Every structure is written in structure tokens, then in C-alpha cells.
Amino acid sequence: MNYSTAEIWLIIAALAVGTFLIRFSFLGLIGNRPMPPIVLQLLRFTPVAVLPGMVAPLVLWPAATGGEPDLVRLLAAAATLGVGLWTRHVLMGMIGGAVTLYAGLGITALL
Amino acid sequence: MTTSTANAPAKNAFWAGFRDGIPFILVVIPFSTLFGVVATDAGLTLAQAMGFTVLVIAGAAQFAALQMMVENAALPLVLLAALAVNLRMAMYSASLAPYLGAAPLWQRALVAYLNFDQTYLTSIARYEARPEMSVRDRVVYFLGVATPITPFWYVMTVVGIYAGAIIPDAWALDFILPIAFLAMVAPMLKSIAHVAAAAVSIIVALLLIGLPSGTGLLIAALAAMVTGAAVETWMERRQ
Numbered sequence: 001m002n003y004s005t006a007e008i009w010l011i012i013a014a015l016a017v018g019t020f021l022i023r024f025s026f027l028g029l030i031g032n033r034p035m036p037p038i039v040l041q042l043l044r045f046t047p048v049a050v051l052p053g054m055v056a057p058l059v060l061w062p063a064a065t066g067g068e069p070d071l072v073r074l075l076a077a078a079a080t081l082g083v084g085l086w087t088r089h090v091l092m093g094m095i096g097g098a099v100t101l102y103a104g105l106g107i108t109a110l111l
Numbered sequence: 112m113t114t115s116t117a118n119a120p121a122k123n124a125f126w127a128g129f130r131d132g133i134p135f136i137l138v139v140i141p142f143s144t145l146f147g148v149v150a151t152d153a154g155l156t157l158a159q160a161m162g163f164t165v166l167v168i169a170g171a172a173q174f175a176a177l178q179m180m181v182e183n184a185a186l187p188l189v190l191l192a193a194l195a196v197n198l199r200m201a202m203y204s205a206s207l208a209p210y211l212g213a214a215p216l217w218q219r220a221l222v223a224y225l226n227f228d229q230t231y232l233t234s235i236a237r238y239e240a241r242p243e244m245s246v247r248d249r250v251v252y253f254l255g256v257a258t259p260i261t262p263f264w265y266v267m268t269v270v271g272i273y274a275g276a277i278i279p280d281a282w283a284l285d286f287i288l289p290i291a292f293l294a295m296v297a298p299m300l301k302s303i304a305h306v307a308a309a310a311v312s313i314i315v316a317l318l319l320i321g322l323p324s325g326t327g328l329l330i331a332a333l334a335a336m337v338t339g340a341a342v343e344t345w346m347e348r349r350q
Contacts, residue, residue: 001154001180008159008180011189015176016166018194024223026205031219032212038340039205044239045308045339046206046332047232050199051296052309053316053331055289060317064285073286080290084297090233091134093294101286 072104124248128255131237135229138291139263141284142170147271148278149174153181157272164268168261169227172196175325195325199332203231210238211253213246222250225257232295303346308339 003011035043059077061067079100084093143164150160155177163173176193184192203226211222234253238244244252278284300306312335319327 002183003180007186008155009162011176011180011186012159012162012166014190015163015172015193018190019167019169019172019197019200020224022194022197023200023204023226024220025201026208027211027219027223027226028204028216030205030208030212031216035209040209041340041343042336043202043206043209045305045336046202047235048296048299048305048309049312049332049335049339050202050328051228051232051292051312053312053328053335054199055292055296056313056317057320058286058289059293062285062289064283073283073289076286076290077293080293081297084294085300088298090131090294090298093297094134094137094291097290097294098287101283101290105283 072101072108075104076101120245120248121251124244124252125255125258127237128234128252129258131233132229132256132259135233135260135291136263138229138287139260140267141282141287143264143267144271144274144278145284146170146173146177147268147273149177149271150268151272153177157269160268160272161265165265167193168224168264169197169200192323192325195323195329198325198329200226200231202332202336203235206235207231210235210249211246214250218250222253225253225261228292229260229295230256232299236295236299302343304339304343307342308335311335311338 055077059073060069062070062073064070065073076097080093080097083096084090087093146164147160150163150173155163163176167173167176172193175196176189179189179192204223207222207226211219214222230253233256234249237252238249296309300309312331315331315334316328319330321327322330
């Protein structure tokens with residue numbers, strides 16, 4: 001890395017301001033004004049529209065294995081989703097996934 | 112209404128949020144530690160690494176910026192790459208607006224600073240499940256979720272800077288993040304429309320994986336939102 005100290009701080013400051021403005025955008029500008037029903041309907045799908053696309057590459061091609069699909073990680077992802085769907089509880093899903101991940105890694109290490 | 116009864120729900124909302132935020136400490140610890148490790152390897156000072164963690168407070172974007180900096184990319188490209196990763200948060204902001212738009216400006220600014228994946232997703236799930244919540248309770252709940260998470264986010268970067276080299280790869284800390292995101296999304300798949308949106312999000316994101324960071328996800332998310340709304344409307348008309 002060959003940036004000057006000033007350049008590095010410029011990057012940090014610009015990212016701090018830019019990220020805040022992105023997060024503040026609609027909350028700040030729209031405020032209490034009513035939005036059209038179609039927009040509200042679209043926005044209700046925001047979490048399920050963003051997260052699956054964000055996670056899918058991380059599950060299929062984990063950086064830790066150099067981008068190679070990994071059976072243990074695939075099983076842990078499936079267990080998280082399965083337990084989460086079944087119990088409808090975030091913490092239960094996390095526990096299910098973590099237990100599967102570490103059990104799988106442990107068994108792989110022993111084999 | 113007396114002051115005491117008006118305060119009670121807000122207090123409850125804070126502790127409800129606090130409790131719901133606690134599990135994400137487990138997610139933030141490895142993620143933030145890892146940033147400390149990578150930032151030190153890249154040559155950032157303690158102050159600079161902490162500048163990222165405290166001022167930018169967006170893990171994925173921080174990693175994207177570092178990656179570009181290690182490659183000595185031009186400044187505008189570093190900024191573009193990192194901010195593109197954060198563009199999904201504009202959608203979070205829009206999605207929170209109907210629930211929090213009536214709050215005072217400074218409260219909305221505070222929520223905006225703390226509006227990251229875990230706080231947003233936990234809060235929006237609560238707001239949808241309890242439409243009767245007051246605007247004040249919603250803000251307080253959001254801050255409650257952020258309270259246990261944020262200090263760990265700050266502190267663990269420092270730990271990563273000093274102790275990072277001794278954490279074994281075998282702990283597979285990298286995979287805690289995907290597990291947390293999947294655990295958050297699973298309970299939200301409550302209708303065929305939601306499942307359809309999730310499926311389109313995955314398919315389009317994987318197809319567009321070659322695009323610059325964040326861009327493919329943004330297109331995938333927009334396509335998924337339209338799909339979800341369309342399927343929902345179609346299902347309602349069938350009934």
C-alpha cells in the first residue's frame with residue numbers, strides 16, 4: 001500500500017460521510033411523508049431481497065477454502081436454514097448452524 | 112397518561128431490543144477481529160483501523176476498501192467500491208422510513224449511524240410483527256438492539272490488531288457471518304411471495320457475480336423486490 005497518511009484519512013473521512021448519507025438518505029429526506037402503496041409493498045421485501053443474494057456466494061464459494069465448495073459449510077448453511085424455518089427463531093437457527101459447522105469440522109479433522 | 116406509564120413501554124422496548132441484539136455479539140466478534148488483523152497486515156495504524164471501524168461502521172465495505180487499497184487502486188475507485196457495497200443500506204433506510212419517519216431528526220440521524228445489517232433486520236422484523244408500537248418505542252428498540260453489539264464491534268478491532276496473528280484458521284470464524292445472515296432470513300420466509308423474492312435474489316446475485324462489488328447484489332435485490340410484490344399481488348387476486 002503506498003498512500004500518504006493524508007490520503008488514507010481522506011478515504012476514511014469520505015467513506016464515513018458517504019456511508020452515513022446512504023443510511024440517512026430516505027429516513028432523513030422522506031421523514032413522515034406518506035409513500036405510495038406500491039413503494040411500501042416493494043420495501044416490505046427488502047430483507048428477503050438483499051440477504052439471500054449476499055449470502056449465496058459466501059456459502060457456495062467460501063474464501064476460507066480458496067473459493068472451493070465445502071461440504072461442511074454447505075451442511076451448516078442448510079442446518080441454519082432448516083432450523084430457522086422450523087423454529088422461526090433467529091438464535092435457534094444460529095445455534096443449529098454453528099453446532100453443525102463445528103461438528104462437521106471436528107469429524108473432518110478426525111478422519 | 113402519567114410520566115411513569117409513558118416511560119414503562121419505552122424501557123421495555125429498550126430491554127427487548129437489548130436481548131434480541133445479544134446473539135449478534137457472536138457475529139460481530141470474529142468479523143471485527145478479522146478487520147483488525149487484515150487492516151494491520153495491510154499497513155494501517157491503530158488510529159486508522161479504528162477510524163474505519165468507528166466512523167464507517169460497516170464491515171463488508173471496510174473489507175472492500177482495504178482490498179482496493181492493498182491493490183493500490185486510485186482513490187475514487189476505493190471509495191466507489193466500498194460505497195457500492197453499502198448501497199443496500201439505502202434500501203434499509205427507505206424500508207425504515209414508514210416506521211421511523213415521524214421521529215425527531217436527531218433520532219433518525221442516530222438510527223442512520225447505527226443502521227447496519229443486524230440492527231436493521233432485527234428491528235424491521237419486530238416492527239412488522241407489532242404494528243401497534245409507538246414511534247418512540249421503535250426508536251428505543253432499535254437503540255436497544257445496537258447497544259450490546261456496537262461496543263464489541265469497536266473493541267474487537269483493537270484485539271484483532273494486537274492478537275490477530277495467534278487466532279487459528281481452524282476456528283472457521285469466516286463462516287459465522289453467513290450462518291447469522293441465514294438465521295436472520297429464515298424466519299422471514301413467511302409466504303410464497305417472500306420465498307420467490309429470496310430465490311430471485313440468489314439466482315440473479317450468482318449470475319451477476321462478475322460485476323464490480325455490490326452492483327450485482329443491488330440489481331438482484333431490486334429484481335427480488337419486484338418479484339415479491341408481483342407474486343404477492345397475484346396471490347391476493349387469486350383468492
